[in-house]
Amino acid sequence: MSRHTAHLLMLVAALIWGTTFIAQTTGMETIGPFGFTGARYLIGAVAVLPFALFEARTTSLWQEMLRDRLLGMQAIGLGVMMFGGISLQQTALQYTLVANAAFLTTLYVPAVPLLIWLIYRAPISGRIWLALGLCIGGSWMLSGSTSLLSQWGDFLVTVGALFWAGHIVLIGLVTKKIKTPFQFAFLQSVLCVVFSLPPILTIETPEFADFLPVMPELIYAGLFSVGIAYTLQMVAQGYASATIAAFILSLESVFAAISGWLFLSQTLSYAAISGCVMIFAAILIADIVPPDWLRFWQRRKI
Numbered sequence: 001m002s003r004h005t006a007h008l009l010m011l012v013a014a015l016i017w018g019t020t021f022i023a024q025t026t027g028m029e030t031i032g033p034f035g036f037t038g039a040r041y042l043i044g045a046v047a048v049l050p051f052a053l054f055e056a057r058t059t060s061l062w063q064e065m066l067r068d069r070l071l072g073m074q075a076i077g078l079g080v081m082m083f084g085g086i087s088l089q090q091t092a093l094q095y096t097l098v099a100n101a102a103f104l105t106t107l108y109v110p111a112v113p114l115l116i117w118l119i120y121r122a123p124i125s126g127r128i129w130l131a132l133g134l135c136i137g138g139s140w141m142l143s144g145s146t147s148l149l150s151q152w153g154d155f156l157v158t159v160g161a162l163f164w165a166g167h168i169v170l171i172g173l174v175t176k177k178i179k180t181p182f183q184f185a186f187l188q189s190v191l192c193v194v195f196s197l198p199p200i201l202t203i204e205t206p207e208f209a210d211f212l213p214v215m216p217e218l219i220y221a222g223l224f225s226v227g228i229a230y231t232l233q234m235v236a237q238g239y240a241s242a243t244i245a246a247f248i249l250s251l252e253s254v255f256a257a258i259s260g261w262l263f264l265s266q267t268l269s270y271a272a273i274s275g276c277v278m279i280f281a282a283i284l285i286a287d288i289v290p291p292d293w294l295r296f297w298q299r300r301k302i
Helices: 003-026 033-056 061-067 069-092 098-105 108-120 126-143 152-174 181-204 208-239 242-249 252-263 270-287 291-301
Strands: none
Touching (some): 003 098, 003 242, 003 252, 033 181, 061 069, 069 098, 069 181, 098 252, 108 126, 108 152, 126 270, 152 208, 181 208, 208 242
16 A cells, blocks of 8 residues: 555545544433443444454454564553543533534644654654644634633543544554454454443443434444544554654544534634644645755755
8 A cells, every 4th residue: 555545544534533523422412422432332343343354364363462462462552542532532522612622632643743752762853843833723723712721621632632642653553563454443442342331331321212312423423433434544554654644634623623614503713714724734744745845945944
């Protein structure tokens, strides 16, 4: 797979995740955030299962984990990161707007290269710093927020962004050494279902009938967001760096804001539209603009 094809697949994943914010918001009319999370990942696991079984005919994830014990620990770690990120985000949508949640979620963009720098002491290039600044500024304009922690929901999404950053870094390591992306995607969905069960059974205690009114939202969030988009990320991220992947996936904030405007009548101001443009510019600088061009430009500015 070429690098640009991988980036296109991640862009599709970002589009799906951005529009899923609508389903996440309207899907909690009769069930709680953990019930929604558990149900959507159960649907996602069922959707991926046929592909995982077909893949297992030639290569087994279980055998890969037996050969590499660290891989098993990384699989559990990814499940924890994914569940932490999605459960905090889902809970936060009860208290904050779609645009705010989408903006604060994209804080994983600056968190990823900084996390890589902290772990590996890998240098961060000038164009990445420039793209980081544009992404943060554009996301800020997109949300129209005046205070990051002004609401409890904003705080929950901010903490969740740290989980997503860890997830992107860890998945970048895993996808480069496994040959079973569908089985791995299935395992992650199952782990999220398992982690959701304790709060569902002890805190929310929903009835089966409570899930029926929001089944369309659950199917979209489960089949498309979990079953398709996460699998696309699993397949594609092995062909791109974690930093570039974070920038591309952050476009979900743009798609979320546009979806909130179209389907929930949440206003998309001129400032928000300018923010969308800035985020797109950040993606282009991080992914397309040659480093030599940027270094030349920096020399001209000195």
